[in-house]
Amino acid sequence: MTADLPIDPDKISFDFPCIRARQPIGDIFVGAIPHKRLKSITYFDVRRVLRDERDFERYLGIQRPLDDKRVAKLTNYVNYKDASFPTSIILALTEGYVSFDEATNRMTVSNFRPGEAAPSINLGQIARVLDGQHRIEGLQGFTGGADDFDLSVTIFVGADIADQAQIFATVNLEQTKVNKSLVYDLYDLAHSRSPQKTCHNIAVALDGDSRSPLHKRIKRLGIATDGRVFEPITQATFVESLISYISEDPRSDRDKLLRGVKLSEISGDELYKRPLRNLFLRQQDIEIASIVNNFFLAVRQKWPVAWDERGKGAVLNRTNGFRALMRFFRWAYLHVAEPGDVASQQRFYERVFSAIRLADADFTTENFAPGTSGEARLYRVLRGEEQL
Known part of the structure; x- marks a missing residue:
């Protein structure tokens, strides 16, 4: 420099x-x-x-x-x-x-x-x-x-x-020359709103909030943060897990917003596929962050030991566990609230997590293998579609 x-x-x-x-x-x-x-x-x-x-x-x-x-x-x-x-x-x-x-x-x-x-x-x-x-x-x-x-x-x-920043992001994301976490981090420089920028901002907010279960757990820029010893989730993993609940086509949405095109709110089945979409369109990013944070507060409340486990073989708080939880998020959220409502930690816990028959000790690589197969199995177990 x-x-x-x-x-x-x-x-x-x-x-x-x-x-x-x-x-x-x-x-x-x-x-x-x-x-x-x-x-x-x-x-x-x-x-x-x-x-x-x-x-x-x-x-x-x-x-x-x-x-x-x-x-x-x-x-x-x-x-x-x-x-x-x-x-x-x-x-x-x-x-x-x-x-x-x-x-x-x-x-x-x-x-x-x-x-x-x-x-x-x-x-x-x-x-x-x-x-x-x-x-x-x-x-x-x-x-x-x-x-x-x-x-x-x-x-x-x-x-x-x-x-x-957009030129750099386009060159490097499209050609996969740098890690995606850095590319998503660049979206905070954009003047206009976009699904990418909103998800980036929520990742930053939850990573920086000492009360959040994700506090100091999100690896920014794809490289380890000085002074941290446990950053199991990359920014790219967080953004890509959340963005599907906001947008079916984030690049198209961003382009339309850059051009000043007003995006229409959705309803019916489409809203149940992307239940956070209208909150994004109403610029209620704080509400989106609150819903996601309350969801993970309930996760931590249900499995406090597994959530803080840092030893080898832990699953719940690593990439596989996070992705499975974010897949489960839509079902859990719609089970406790209408799309757009801010569901509380208590509601998530009492109506969803308290009934799940998984103990802290169950979140191991023996039960949920590394990779997509383990992620998919954890999702099915959380849904009650499969037993350990």
């Missing part, structure tokens, strides 16, 4: 070949830049969370931490005779320091704005890397000439932070 750099003492400017492409998000530019030139204008951010005294979170970056082993492998690779990086580095360039000449198909990057007599930025902070940081770092060890290794680049000029 690059800290704020001092403004350059001298004016610097260079240009490179480029073409414009028009896409729904806006114009993008595709060009080729010598690797040393590219290195001189780029920086990387690392997605990280800072908490202030009110436990709010703020955004500092969207790139993955550098993987030193991967960089070392690329450093060796770039010096092979047949080395090639055929795919584009994706950049977001700061508006005002970039110009494009349509007649010559060349883009110019400068550390000063038009009309300025002196630089107003450090050249190294003009381009944020949205994808490709490892390739750029790997070329640090390239032993050829400065102009012997060009990189193709895809450039977004003046994209705001939410657009940058």
